[in-house]
Amino acid sequence: MKALVIAVDGYASCGKSTLARDLAQTLDYRYIDSGAMYRAVTYRMLQLGLPLTESPELDQLLQTLDLKFIKSEGVNQLIINGMLLGTELRTKAVNAAVSPVSTLPSVRRAMVVLQRSYADGTGLTMDGRDIGTYVFPQADLKIFVTARPEIRAIRRQAELIALGDSTWTLDEILQNQAQRDRIDSNRDFAPLKRAEDAVDLDNSDLSREEQLAWALKWVEERGGV
Ligand code: CDP
Secondary structure (H helix, E strand, O other): OEOOEEEEEEOOOOOHHHHHHHHHHHHOOEEEEHHHHHHHHHHHHHHHOOOOOOOHHHHHHHHOOOEEEEEEOOEEEEEEOOEEEOHHHHOHHHHHHHHHHHOOHHHHHHHHHHHHHOOOOOOEEEEEOOHHHHHOOOOOEEEEEEOOHHHHHHHHHHHHHHOOOOOOOHHHHHHHHHHHHHHHHHOOOOOOOOOOOOEEEEOOOOOHHHHHHHHHHHHHHOOEO
16 A cells, blocks of 8 residues: 555646545545646736746746645635745736746746656645656556536536625636637647557536546556555
């Protein structure tokens, strides 16, 4: 029995974060939301008015970037240069800009160094797009999550409403999802794709408890604790 590195990848709003978080809580592992890291960099670039391209200013931002996850009341909070970020990461502006920003090699290189540093042997679940293919190609368990687009949009809308944002129509969410999936799948550097040795989870018709139970069977199969 060992503490595993578990990679959870897939398309936008598939419930990857929920699954990765539930697994971490059940197994007492660390959970890292890699998407939040890309969102945080995007937020800072927008705040500073930087173009969404490589630039000396972006290099400077990445060099002085201080990203930390802290656990507060059981929830992982992201702190960037001393600033606690929550709903700021889910605005329309960030949703529109995050995939273009995530194509930039300088941004990916900086995030991947941080992401790898979180694997300290005590058990880790990380969700994203390239975790099983690029960040941790040797991950003990790789889960590739899919769900029907309309179901993903309905879930994301409910999540946004719970965060206090009821301005998104289902159509806007569907469009943003499709656009991000297209950019994420077609970029040159570490695109979103299913790792060959991943196990597939279509959670369209599964409850949160059912998907967790399914994943825990795979953890057991891989000798995890
Ligand atoms: O929650 P949702 O699946 O909608 O998105 P997210 O996980 O917060 O990721 C936001 C965006 O960050 C994605 O659309 C990707 O452009 C980028 N991302 C990435 O490029 N690589 C990762 N490992 C994670 C996210």
